[in-house]
Amino acid sequence: MRPQDLLVPTPAGLCCPPGGFHIDPVRPVARAIISHGHSDHARPGHGAVLATQETLELMRLRYGDAFAGNTQAIRYGEPITLDSVTVTLHPAGHVLGSAQIAVTANGLRMVASGDYKDAPDPTCAPFELVHCDVFITEATFGLPVFHHGDAAAEINKLLHSVALFPERAHLVGAYSLGKAQRVLALLRAAGYDKPIYLHGALDSITQYYAQTIPLGDLRNVRGTPKPDLAGAIALCPPSALKDLWTRRFPDPLTAFASGWMRVRARARQHGVELPLVISDHADWAGLTATIAATGASEVWVTHGAEDALVHWCDLQGLAARPLRIVGYGEEDEPDGADAPEANA
Amino acid sequence: MNRFAELLDRLAFEPSRNGKLRLMLEYFRGVPDPERGFALAALTGALSFQHAKSGLIRALISERADPVLFDLSYDFVGDLSETVALMWPAPLHAAQDDAESPTLTAVVKTLSTLGKAELPAQLARWLDHLDETGRWALLKLVTGAMRIGVSARLAKTAVAMLGDKEPDEIELLWPGLAPPYLDLFAWIEGRAGKPATGDPVPFRPVMLSHAIEETDFAALDPAQYYAEWKWDGIRVQAVAASRPNGTRVTRLYSRTGEDISASFPDLADALAFDGAIDGELLIMREGRVQSFNVLQQRLNRKTVTAKLLNEFPAHLRAYDLLVEDDKDLREQPLSLRRARLEALIARLHEPRIDLSPQISFGDWATLARARSDPASAGAGPDADAIEGVMLKRRDSAYLPGRPKGLWWKWKRDPFVVDAVLMYAQRGHGKRSSYYSDYTFGVWTAGENGDELVPVGKAYFGFTDAELLEIDRFVRRNTIERFGPVREVVHEREQGLVFEVAFEGLQRSTRHKSGLAMRFPRISRLRWDKPPRDADRLETLEAILMKIEEGGRLTSATARP
Numbered sequence: 001m002r003p004q005d006l007l008v009p010t011p012a013g014l015c016c017p018p019g020g021f022h023i024d025p026v027r028p029v030a031r032a033i034i035s036h037g038h039s040d041h042a043r044p045g046h047g048a049v050l051a052t053q054e055t056l057e058l059m060r061l062r063y064g065d066a067f068a069g070n071t072q073a074i075r076y077g078e079p080i081t082l083d084s085v086t087v088t089l090h091p092a093g094h095v096l097g098s099a100q101i102a103v104t105a106n107g108l109r110m111v112a113s114g115d116y117k118d119a120p121d122p123t124c125a126p127f128e129l130v131h132c133d134v135f136i137t138e139a140t141f142g143l144p145v146f147h148h149g150d151a152a153a154e155i156n157k158l159l160h161s162v163a164l165f166p167e168r169a170h171l172v173g174a175y176s177l178g179k180a181q182r183v184l185a186l187l188r189a190a191g192y193d194k195p196i197y198l199h200g201a202l203d204s205i206t207q208y209y210a211q212t213i214p215l216g217d218l219r220n221v222r223g224t225p226k227p228d229l230a231g232a233i234a235l236c237p238p239s240a241l242k243d244l245w246t247r248r249f250p251d252p253l254t255a256f257a258s259g260w261m262r263v264r265a266r267a268r269q270h271g272v273e274l275p276l277v278i279s280d281h282a283d284w285a286g287l288t289a290t291i292a293a294t295g296a297s298e299v300w301v302t303h304g305a306e307d308a309l310v311h312w313c314d315l316q317g318l319a320a321r322p323l324r325i326v327g328y329g330e331e332d333e334p335d336g337a338d339a340p341e342a343n344a
Numbered sequence: 345m346n347r348f349a350e351l352l353d354r355l356a357f358e359p360s361r362n363g364k365l366r367l368m369l370e371y372f373r374g375v376p377d378p379e380r381g382f383a384l385a386a387l388t389g390a391l392s393f394q395h396a397k398s399g400l401i402r403a404l405i406s407e408r409a410d411p412v413l414f415d416l417s418y419d420f421v422g423d424l425s426e427t428v429a430l431m432w433p434a435p436l437h438a439a440q441d442d443a444e445s446p447t448l449t450a451v452v453k454t455l456s457t458l459g460k461a462e463l464p465a466q467l468a469r470w471l472d473h474l475d476e477t478g479r480w481a482l483l484k485l486v487t488g489a490m491r492i493g494v495s496a497r498l499a500k501t502a503v504a505m506l507g508d509k510e511p512d513e514i515e516l517l518w519p520g521l522a523p524p525y526l527d528l529f530a531w532i533e534g535r536a537g538k539p540a541t542g543d544p545v546p547f548r549p550v551m552l553s554h555a556i557e558e559t560d561f562a563a564l565d566p567a568q569y570y571a572e573w574k575w576d577g578i579r580v581q582a583v584a585a586s587r588p589n590g591t592r593v594t595r596l597y598s599r600t601g602e603d604i605s606a607s608f609p610d611l612a613d614a615l616a617f618d619g620a621i622d623g624e625l626l627i628m629r630e631g632r633v634q635s636f637n638v639l640q641q642r643l644n645r646k647t648v649t650a651k652l653l654n655e656f657p658a659h660l661r662a663y664d665l666l667v668e669d670d671k672d673l674r675e676q677p678l679s680l681r682r683a684r685l686e687a688l689i690a691r692l693h694e695p696r697i698d699l700s701p702q703i704s705f706g707d708w709a710t711l712a713r714a715r716s717d718p719a720s721a722g723a724g725p726d727a728d729a730i731e732g733v734m735l736k737r738r739d740s741a742y743l744p745g746r747p748k749g750l751w752w753k754w755k756r757d758p759f760v761v762d763a764v765l766m767y768a769q770r771g772h773g774k775r776s777s778y779y780s781d782y783t784f785g786v787w788t789a790g791e792n793g794d795e796l797v798p799v800g801k802a803y804f805g806f807t808d809a810e811l812l813e814i815d816r817f818v819r820r821n822t823i824e825r826f827g828p829v830r831e832v833v834h835e836r837e838q839g840l841v842f843e844v845a846f847e848g849l850q851r852s853t854r855h856k857s858g859l860a861m862r863f864p865r866i867s868r869l870r871w872d873k874p875p876r877d878a879d880r881l882e883t884l885e886a887i888l889m890k891i892e893e894g895g896r897l898t899s900a901t902a903r904p
Binding site: 143144145146147149161164165241242243244245246247251254262263264265267268269271272273274275305307308311312315 | 363412413417421427476777
């Protein structure tokens with residue numbers, strides 16, 4: 001079987017005709033396997049959805065109980081057969097419940113990684129390397145300028161600023177699924193034990209994380225008197241950083257936790273005073289090391305800076321093609337941060 | 345280097361002055377000598393070494409990175425030093441804070457002695473042992489393009505705060521100091537006495553005036569004051585002396601103590617006296633003072649060419665004498681300083697230096713007339729370069745800063761026009777949740793009838809309460825969004841009219857209207873006025889033509 005017969009890029013997303021399903025479809029389909037809960041990959045309205053328990057729970061939190069016709073949860077590593085195809089899910093290290101989707105038929109194994117990172121994250125299972133013939137990768141940070149470094153050092157930068165400006169509220173923009181909870185866990189790991197304040201949009205997902213991961217004393221910004229927020233750390237979705245919402249804080253200082261913060265022009269565009277380079281995606285070194293380690297002889301690139309990564313594959317003698325799937329990367333795209341806050 | 349790089353990194357993103365001061369203060373407090381001294385030198389632009397050219401940086405990266413990947417990266421990042429700093433392939437063995445990571449001190453000392461041929465290899469060695477931020481700071485330092493929004497004055501202010509000193513005290517010592525400023529820090533921290541100033545031509549902190557209000561006049565006695573024209577040039581302090589060995593040294597300082605002699609060698613060479621004169625730098629052609637528009641063409645030029653010197657001859661119009669020979673006159677009353685200044689200028693016979701004349705007046709009404717029509721009140725053709733009058737108490741000592749009640753400025757009324765808000769942009773820092781930068785336009789004939797053409801941008805002049813009102817208006821009347829910019833409704837019957845005050849007009853090819861305003865600000869919100877009644881471009885063009893003709897123009901004629 002040829003790779004292009006096992007998985008076919010279509011406008012709805014990657015389709016597996018022999019298995020009768022789509023992976024992370026951007027339009028409603030009959031059967032979908034979902035890699036993780038971010039809204040650009042996990043959309044409502046499919047007939048049947050297969051995903052990890054955590055991903056299903058997160059979709060339920062965001063879209064309500066009727067987000068799909070029916071659902072089936074599978075554990076990491078548990079094989080499931082769909083017609084002539086075997087599917088297994090493996091930790092992607094991206095956010096809680098995130099999975100790479102391995103599709104095997106007639107001795108050909110293809111891995112659709114979804115979004116992934118090979119860096120440690122206290123809030124989700126670590127990335128698992130899966131050997132395969134074709135590796136389907138993202139390229140959100142697919143340029144050699146992206147090196148995410150040590151997230152704990154970035155958290156220290158934030159705590160240092162809190163110590164230096166104790167009268168200012170520190171607002172940290174963080175995506176509401178995954179990044180916000182990772183920042184909370186990292187703050188606790190760094191020994192910060194004061195209450196941390198949350199924007200309402202982070203509430204339900206954070207509570208869900210807190211069922212299994214201790215995140216300490218969390219409070220709502222709403223209802224907290226302004227003077228109590230002096231010197232406090234508050235987390236919010238990135239779009240709220242420029243919102244009227246910030247006016248309830250005394251002399252707010254804006255931070256933004258994102259891989260994009262590595263590039264100054266990006267940070268400045270957002271009016272960020274304290275850029276924190278913390279990313280839930282693999283950086284350039286992570287992408288290239290992972291591709292090499294999978295042993296894949298062919299690489300497909302779903303979304304992001306695909307030109308540079310495809311060029312790198314060419315240099316390594318790997319067959320590579322960009323899929324240019326429209327609709328991915330929007331949840332984490334900072335330029336979209338001005339859009340109405342639905343789910344980011 | 346890493347600690348210095350962190351400081352630069354934070355300073356580059358910190359919008360507020362106080363925030364920047366706090367960051368620098370913390371750095372100077374926590375970092376030992378001589379490292380902090382070299383940091384102070386870097387921040388004040390006091391380091392001198394051959395800067396690396398961008399070609400060298402490009403060559404370094406091209407040996408280490410694939411050209412396609414470099415181009416794609418540069419395209420995304422947009423800044424050469426930053427691109428190289430981010431994509432530099434650090435060798436695996438070089439951890440971030442290894443022993444070979446260079447200190448700022450080592451970098452500065454090495455650069456000052458290094459031959460040009462050795463620079464690339466040395467730079468590469470340093471880059472190998474720094475992290476992203478360290479590499480970025482190093483490249484900014486060696487290319488001489490720091491641009492982090494910190495003035496030399498602000499850095500000195502932070503040092504002063506370290507020891508509860510006044511920044512002016514440091515300014516006075518500064519010309520005699522050299523990196524890494526061990527003696528300065530020792531004095532600031534109380535470990536040693538004040539460093540001696542070895543400079544024969546030091547800067548003296550300038551005396552500033554208060555803007556006079558209508559209500560202030562009642563309490564003032566005209567007989568106690570001198571009046572002078574307020575010149576629209578650059579306030580300078582011209583200092584000249586002879587060294588013990590007989591060589592001459594002259595210097596021109598800006599009002600903040602910045603040495604600007606190199607930009608005005610024609611005037612600096614003409615300072616054939618011993619002392620310190622406070623005055624205005626102006627451009628003089630054929631005995632006539634030129635307007636600020638003309639002066640501006642000489643400012644901000646990187647190289648001072650013979651042509652520039654010839655076409656824009658610099659001139660000093662003197663109004664105070666702080667030091668004569670080695671006698672400090674600042675404690676003396678202005679009447680005495682003025683008499684000595686008049687005598688000095690007369691003796692000098694230097695065509696580039698003359699006296700700022702006094703305006704004779706017996707009462708405030710007479711002075712008000714002179715202010716509204718300087719040409720008829722003795723200023724003649726120089727009236728173009730006058731932006732109001734100054735009042736100085738005859739018995740005033742020359743005190744640094746802005747002491748109350750001694751000197752007043754009474755500026756000419758600004759030009760005002762009514763313009764319509766067209767676009768609003770979010771501000772920075774504290775104002776990042778407010779639409780606080782406004783582009784406004786006036787009417788002009790277009791292809792399909794009258795249309796608004798943008799004529800300027802302003803982000804102050806309004807009160808905090810007014811900002812809230814405008815912000816609310818912008819949010820409710822947005823018709824289009826472009827990133828941080830919103831287009832706001834601006835039709836004949838619908839929109840917001842601003843009364844915009846400004847100090848002057850210039851032709852500009854950068855703006856569609858062909859005009860640029862000088863110092864525009866929002867002076868009033870005209871909620872009462874429909875946009876159709878706002879001013880037209882013809883009004884502004886008429887003002888500009890009068891300015892260019894050099895005719896007297898009072899604010900009364902600026903209004904249609």
